[in-house]
Amino acid sequence: MNLTIKGTNASGLFNVASRHHTNIHAYADDTQVCLSFKPSLQYDMAKNIEQCITDLRAWMVSNRLLINDSKTEFLVIGSKHQLAKINVDSIMVGNTVIKSVTSVRNLGAWFDQHMSMNDHVSKVCSKAFYSLYNLRQVRKYLSADSSKILVHSLVTCHLDYCNALLHDIPQHQQQRLQKVLNAAARFVYQLPKFCHITPVLKDLHWLPVKYRIMFKIILLVFKILHGLAPTYLQDLIKVKPPSRYQLRSDDKFFLAVPKTKCKTFGDRAFYKAGPDLWNHLPLSLRNTNDLQKFKKDLKTHLFRVAFAEH
Numbered sequence: 001m002n003l004t005i006k007g008t009n010a011s012g013l014f015n016v017a018s019r020h021h022t023n024i025h026a027y028a029d030d031t032q033v034c035l036s037f038k039p040s041l042q043y044d045m046a047k048n049i050e051q052c053i054t055d056l057r058a059w060m061v062s063n064r065l066l067i068n069d070s071k072t073e074f075l076v077i078g079s080k081h082q083l084a085k086i087n088v089d090s091i092m093v094g095n096t097v098i099k100s101v102t103s104v105r106n107l108g109a110w111f112d113q114h115m116s117m118n119d120h121v122s123k124v125c126s127k128a129f130y131s132l133y134n135l136r137q138v139r140k141y142l143s144a145d146s147s148k149i150l151v152h153s154l155v156t157c158h159l160d161y162c163n164a165l166l167h168d169i170p171q172h173q174q175q176r177l178q179k180v181l182n183a184a185a186r187f188v189y190q191l192p193k194f195c196h197i198t199p200v201l202k203d204l205h206w207l208p209v210k211y212r213i214m215f216k217i218i219l220l221v222f223k224i225l226h227g228l229a230p231t232y233l234q235d236l237i238k239v240k241p242p243s244r245y246q247l248r249s250d251d252k253f254f255l256a257v258p259k260t261k262c263k264t265f266g267d268r269a270f271y272k273a274g275p276d277l278w279n280h281l282p283l284s285l286r287n288t289n290d291l292q293k294f295k296k297d298l299k300t301h302l303f304r305v306a307f308a309e310h
Contacts, residue, residue, distance in 0.1 A: 039085035
């Protein structure tokens with residue numbers, strides 16, 4: 001189970017947090033304090049996190065900074081079975097009681113208690129359909145090429161932002177996102193609502209939502225393997241070591257796929273999904289070293305897989 005606190009506005013607090021065995025993710029104007037715990041230790045967790053925030057506040061005051069209590073949020077993430085055992089519904093930040101929330105916004109993505117991404121999908125669909133509605137008001141003045149540009153700028157950008165988090169979400173949630181992409185494709189060619197969409201997507205050379213997610217994850221793995229990604233991500237990916245016996249698979253650049261205990265959280269995690277998707281690529285793709293060539297060839301490969309049955 002994980003706990004996330006948002007709201008501090010300074011970096012350089014890692015030494016303070018480490019004394020309380022908590023992790024920190026620092027950004028330009030936001031710091032997140034995270035702590036993993038067992039439900040049986042929930043009260044110790046609450047005391048620990050409150051003491052950690054007290055020390056963080058003291059550090060900030062000494063450095064002429066301040067925690068914004070009104071913008072601080074408290075979220076407990078876990079399975080339904082785990083959350084049923086949790087009785088801690090608030091913590092103290094200074095003199096303010098911060099109640100536990102069901103979802104928080106994290107750099108534009110929405111995290112809910114179960115990491116189901118339902119809230120995120122709903123907000124993405126809402127923003128994308130709103131943009132499409134506005135674009136339809138001026139569609140008669142636009143060419144097809146201009147429509148494509150505007151759709152990429154105002155609609156599909158929402159589908160692609162942080163979409164690596166959506167790997168292996170329930171099929172009905174993927175279908176909601178796919179409906180957005182289908183509506184955007186029909187908008188470009190001014191087609192009726194219920195026309196067959198597969199030929200349209202093929203003509204536009206747009207990957208379906210499922211494969212857009214796969215593209216993002218695999219591309220991130222490529223960047224990690226070639227030193228183009230942050231070090232904290234590089235620690236999540238390991239090249240499969242050669243076996244004791246000289247097997248033909250030893251020289252095919254496979255990655256180690258860790259075993260997980262929980263399908264809901266473990267199998268969707270990047271450290272499992274990334275190597276798994278990478279190992280299913282053709283050898284010629286895995287051996288590519290140029291980033292631009294890899295992106296082009298990867299999209300071509302996924303496009304063929306996505307539309308093979310059609």
